[in-house]
Amino acid sequence: MALARPAAVLLGKELQTEFRTRELLTTTVVFVLMVLVLFSFTFDPTSIESRRFAPGLLWLTLLFAGSLMLHPSFTREQTNDTLAALRLAPIDPTAILAAKILANACFLLVAEAVLLPIFAALYNLHVWPVLGRMCVVLILGTLALATIGTVFSAISSQARMRELLLPLLLMPVLTPALIASAEATAGLFDDPAYLSPQWVGLLAGFDAIFLTVTWLFGEYLLEE
Amino acid sequence: MSTLSASVPSDRGALTRAHSANFIETLLVALLLGAAGYCALFVAPTERTMGVIQRIFYFHVPSWWSAFVAFAIVLVSNLAYLRGRNPKWDWLGVSAAEVGVAFVTVGLVTGPIWAHPVWGIWWTWDARLTSAFVLWVLYVSYLLLRNLIEEPERRAVVSAVFGIFAAVDIPLVYFSIWFFRTQHPQPVIGDGGSLDSQMARVLLLCWAAMLGILVLMIRQRYRVEALRWDVDRLRLTAAQSASELSARQGFAMGEGQ
Numbered sequence: 447m448a449l450a451r452p453a454a455v456l457l458g459k460e461l462q463t464e465f466r467t468r469e470l471l472t473t474t475v476v477f478v479l480m481v482l483v484l485f486s487f488t489f490d491p492t493s494i495e496s497r498r499f500a501p502g503l504l505w506l507t508l509l510f511a512g513s514l515m516l517h518p519s520f521t522r523e524q525t526n527d528t529l530a531a532l533r534l535a536p537i538d539p540t541a542i543l544a545a546k547i548l549a550n551a552c553f554l555l556v557a558e559a560v561l562l563p564i565f566a567a568l569y570n571l572h573v574w575p576v577l578g579r580m581c582v583v584l585i586l587g588t589l590a591l592a593t594i595g596t597v598f599s600a601i602s603s604q605a606r607m608r609e610l611l612l613p614l615l616l617m618p619v620l621t622p623a624l625i626a627s628a629e630a631t632a633g634l635f636d637d638p639a640y641l642s643p644q645w646v647g648l649l650a651g652f653d654a655i656f657l658t659v660t661w662l663f664g665e666y667l668l669e670e
Numbered sequence: 671m672s673t674l675s676a677s678v679p680s681d682r683g684a685l686t687r688a689h690s691a692n693f694i695e696t697l698l699v700a701l702l703l704g705a706a707g708y709c710a711l712f713v714a715p716t717e718r719t720m721g722v723i724q725r726i727f728y729f730h731v732p733s734w735w736s737a738f739v740a741f742a743i744v745l746v747s748n749l750a751y752l753r754g755r756n757p758k759w760d761w762l763g764v765s766a767a768e769v770g771v772a773f774v775t776v777g778l779v780t781g782p783i784w785a786h787p788v789w790g791i792w793w794t795w796d797a798r799l800t801s802a803f804v805l806w807v808l809y810v811s812y813l814l815l816r817n818l819i820e821e822p823e824r825r826a827v828v829s830a831v832f833g834i835f836a837a838v839d840i841p842l843v844y845f846s847i848w849f850f851r852t853q854h855p856q857p858v859i860g861d862g863g864s865l866d867s868q869m870a871r872v873l874l875l876c877w878a879a880m881l882g883i884l885v886l887m888i889r890q891r892y893r894v895e896a897l898r899w900d901v902d903r904l905r906l907t908a909a910q911s912a913s914e915l916s917a918r919q920g921f922a923m924g925e926g927q
Contacts, residue, residue, distance in 0.1 A: 594835070597831075597835070598832075598835075601815065601828050601831065601832055602815075604819060604824055604828055605815060605818035605819045605828070606818045606819070606820075607818055611814070611815065611818060614811050614814065615811050615815060615832065617807075618804050618807040618808045618811060618836075618839075619808065619835060619836065619839045621804050621839075621843050621846070621847075622839070622842040622843050622845070622846035622847075625846045625847065625850050626846055629849075629850065644849060645849070648842075648845065648846055648849065651842075652842055655838060655842070656835070656838070659834065659835060659838055663752065663831050663834055663835075664831075666752055666827050666830070666831050667827070667828065667831055669827070
């Protein structure tokens, strides 16, 4: 409870800041669309091939988008030194991280909701029959991306060359989540559609482990 | 400046003693390495199917084991630094990480040299190889991150947190890639096979030599890091006092007008 209330208030603040301008969301959606179209140009896949590539492509694109989109989540606070003000508040510093993780997960999920139908149409995938299971994979995968991404954005915001550093830190650590999400998604487009408990379990485990590690060690990143 | 005097002995006698102790230890490790090399090349029996190329195994496997020892030291140092904030743990952490990356690089280079004649290819995206590669990237980014943060205390805290994330990630990387690749036939590296007792002895000797190098290199790097910490702090203090001075001068000039 000590964590939930301040986190909820801060989440509201994050969402309000973003929805005032919708800068992050529009940029991310356009970026992902552009990459998807460019991929189809460079590989020129047939319909069977595109079905095989699509899940990996989707997650790789989301990972790229995430590494761009998650970057401002701490640098935005630096412009007016608002992070110092947040730190002064008599709350658990983990609440700041938790709110940012949730907010980033929300932004990514909104972007995915816009992108999924377009993606399905472009790559000729039947998403509708597996929509429920697809949502499970999307939510778990996005949570993994948002958790690691937010923590690493707190790390990279304190370094030089931060724009380059974030993807560099993010990608190797997210390898297991990327593989698990892409494989679980690929299973959904197999015939018959099948949600692999192994991969979903790995994703859920990844989320649980890194949320715990963030809860234990994240606050060190926010100290002055 | 207590850290400076602790890391570099100030009086001449102590300096000479430290140098001669260093010399003896280095000599011992060099001798051990020579013996290990001799045994690996001439004493160990030649493997029946692979022939002479199999002897690279005596350097390949111990360098991986040593790399894991180094990364275990990194994790322990990161946790200890966050708990007690003693900069010595930070120095140990970065030293072990750098030496660990060197050993992983040795493993990644010797592996393909062996694989090319035996498997017919330099590299395959097999579970073990892929996770080894991800491991290398993880610790290289740990070292890169450290280079990009100026202030010593901040660098220590931030890199310790990243180091913990990286260490937690290693088993997950291994599991995920192992699941991923089990559908495919994969080359087996010594799994389930039994090792000749003579070979095992030579392997252990080689590992002892590698661990000797590991200790020497970590210690040397630790001293460099201790000095670097002091230099960084001095630089920061100098920059701060310079900016304070210029601010004061600007203020005085403003008053003069």
